[in-house]
Amino acid sequence: MESVPVSVVWFKRDLRVSDNPALVEAINGPYPVLCIFNLEPERLERADVDPIHIEWELDCLTELRTALESIGGSMQFNLGQVTDQLSELHETYDIKHLYSNEETGLQWSWDRDKSVAEWCSANGVEFTEFPTNGVVRRLGTRDHWKKHRDARVSSEQINTPVAMESPKGFTSNSIHSMEQLGLAARTLVERPLPGEKAALNVLYSFLDERGRTYRKDMSSPITGWDACSRLSPYLAAGCITIRQILHHTRRKQKKVKVNPRSKENLGWTSSLSSFQSRLAWHCHFIQRLESEATMDVIALNPELDGHLAREMDVERYAAWSQGKTGWPFFDACMRSLIATGWINFRMRAMLQSVASYTLWLPWTDTGLHLARCFLDYEPGIHWSQVHMQSGVTGINSIRAYSVRKQSTDQDPDGDFIRTWVEELRDVPKEHIHEPWLMSDEQQKEYNCLIDVDYPSPIVDEKTARKEGVSKSYSAKSKPESKQRSLLVYEVHGSRKRR
Template identity: 40%
Template sequence: MNIIWFKNDLRYTDHPAMAMASATGKPALCVYIIEPNRWAQPDMSDRHYDFLRASIIDLNTQLVAHYQRLYVFWGEAVDIFNHLHQQITISALFSHQETGNLWTYRRDNEIALWASIHGITWHQPPQNGVIRRLRNRDGWARAWQDYMTQPPAPTIIPPHPQGLLITDHTPPPTIQTAQTRIQAMQPAGHAIAMQYLESFLGTRSQSYSTDMSSPITGETACSRLSPYLAIGTLSLRQVYQRTLLQVHTLNNAPPSPAITAHKRSIRAFMSRLQWHCHFIQKYEDDPRIEYQSLHSAYRHLDDMEHDPDWFAAWATGCTGFPFVDACMRFLIHHGWLNFRMRAMMVSVGVHHLQLAWTQCAHHLARLFTDYEPGIHYSQCQMQAGRTGINTIRIYNPIKQGYDQDPDGTFIRRWLPELASVPNSGIHEPWYYGHAKPLVDEKIARKNASSRLYAIRKTAGFTDEAQRIYIKHGSRKNRSATNSKKRP
């Protein structure tokens, strides 16, 4: 019997692994495994679990409507497969290539060994534009485009095996740790994800390119598709191809400034769909990105001692920088933050407060419902200035506040303690009797900049940066250390 092992691909359309299993003509057992050791890792949290649980329940409902179902098991993958193999004799295993975290990479190695010992073929087709065993980035963008424009995998659901008696955990139990439990979780499931996609492409995207930078306007102007893409409710190809239809509609609409602006926004969105895979590809090519600075010149800073009180202040939104604290509290509440503010949070943590980037990354990973390791660690390293190939950006959090929240509406909403501060002082309330931030912004930024640029001047830095660029750099960049363009 075949097993379809669901991972971060909780859908049954454009599901190449399922299509491959169906093509064998055999019945298949659809399986999801909740692995306790994975959930004990420092990047995982109960808000991820809640979203996963709701997504599993939704997928199971859809499969049941097609005379299939999703079996949920609780245990380590090798133990579960051993257990299943004793009961049903597995002939082949089908799952998508996973670019998860270091833990899932090691677990996959274990499963590969287990499968080969038992003579079971493990088929692992890709489910996005990330390429396994890539030699370098030349031609990568073209290959990505080719994948995204190919027809989706055919939707053929293999039959459920007859007369099967297996005890499982569908629906998965709720868990009660409540440490990072979210108050306003985005709802999970296919129908909801489609609603987000349609409302974005139809109307919300009209001002995407101008409104994405502020957490206030970004909340609705951004697609908010990230949790669905991370868990695989929708494939990236489905989103891309639906977006192409929207491009077609806009191209056929009577020209107007509004249509031109909308087209610009859709173009910006499509670039980001490619960035999605661009960043995961970095991690696929070098899983050390999760815990080690990409450029070795920064590695002595990886596990540096930091002030635990400052870390706690940053992590809970109590640094004294109003806009930073408001963003952190918003994130704790919603499980989502727009790109620019994510970048600012890392920048303030690592540069101004000199916190270890790895610990900042784990904290944010636990808070993001859309946690996607490949994007997350690559972005955290980039914002922490650890790649050696990107422009060093140190955000001034006070200026960001003036730019993105000029009258302080957002700050007042999330920091009730500042409710009575007048607009003129909301970004620098220490002039109105409130506590000063943990550090002097200007001095901290200058010190961080000097530290990072001094490292860039060390012998051999540029040679290594060039090697990193060849392996990981977007071919749109002009040179290894000089690019001003993201990603």
């Protein structure tokens, strides 16, 4: 009997039904549609992947499967190589066309996508990929990138399909549980709800109320928790697109423009404008990884990185990664991140810059730790930021955050510190930022003996940071570093001054 001709939609980090060109093109084509998702076993072993990422992805996938089934579709999950999954399906069905949305990832994902393209050409299957957000594949020069990006993310959204046809006999199978995968994810405090419906609800709550004070409140880990959009884990799993977010943001902007000074609209004009800049950064940084898939192991400016010659120090790394440095605000940020899977941008920058400048630890190792901490791990943004906050691009200014300054600026009363650093819960405001300066009597009175209950600072922050900055300027000024910086700017530099 002749096998049934079908199209296949291969879902990756695009776990949504709405604004999904690959899905809609397949549905509009001449064949019934099979949906597949494949989890590569080697991904589970990767040093940048944490069980929280897999759990989040599987939960979003479950939501997607329900959404597909509600319009007549089915989805099959596979643990293995995607080409094996395709070969198996090809034995039962005559796969005519494979559709997917482009993924910008590290080298392993490029290799995977290449093997899929080869499988398709060996099996006479047409393979069509669609661009994702504002990232431009095979971009020649950065000069015109912004124009491409803006046009793409401002274009009409793709209509959400209301019906689709699956071939007879093709039904969804079960998605592996974390136990079946042999994984246990740490339980995150207030983990967001998974899936595209939840993503839209988070966006609406941001644009209805939470985002009003975004501009002024985003820098503090206390106010940022509510004032930031919190869309990052959804963007990372592809539950929502930048185009969808921009569409709703511009609608809000239009409403505000009618009477920007009214009580109802107070704060929104500047907040919406700042928010849109961040959405542009999203695409700008992922575009970097699009042309340098090895950013997790090779610095954009390898000559500069070579001159910096940072070294692993096991004791410092342990203190940094566990939030036991003896700097209360730093420790609170790291512990809060580990517990919740999220922290605001300013604090992420501080965590990385303290590792790279003050503690002089290699960014490759510390970047991996942070990747595993973030529920929203997005390789393109992550490694670009790790490079920037470690001063290994050569095109960004050297910025080494002072924990002491961030502590008094962002948590003046020490509430955030006391929430996350139990050992300091009884320490009053006047000692909370530098508890090691307390007298023996005060330590007893406030139930915190330094070096018994809570460590003294791992290094003298001011001296170590100054030294790190000075070594960085010296490495940046070497002729080889400077020469490479010109090339880095050519390929990756933002053409608009920020």
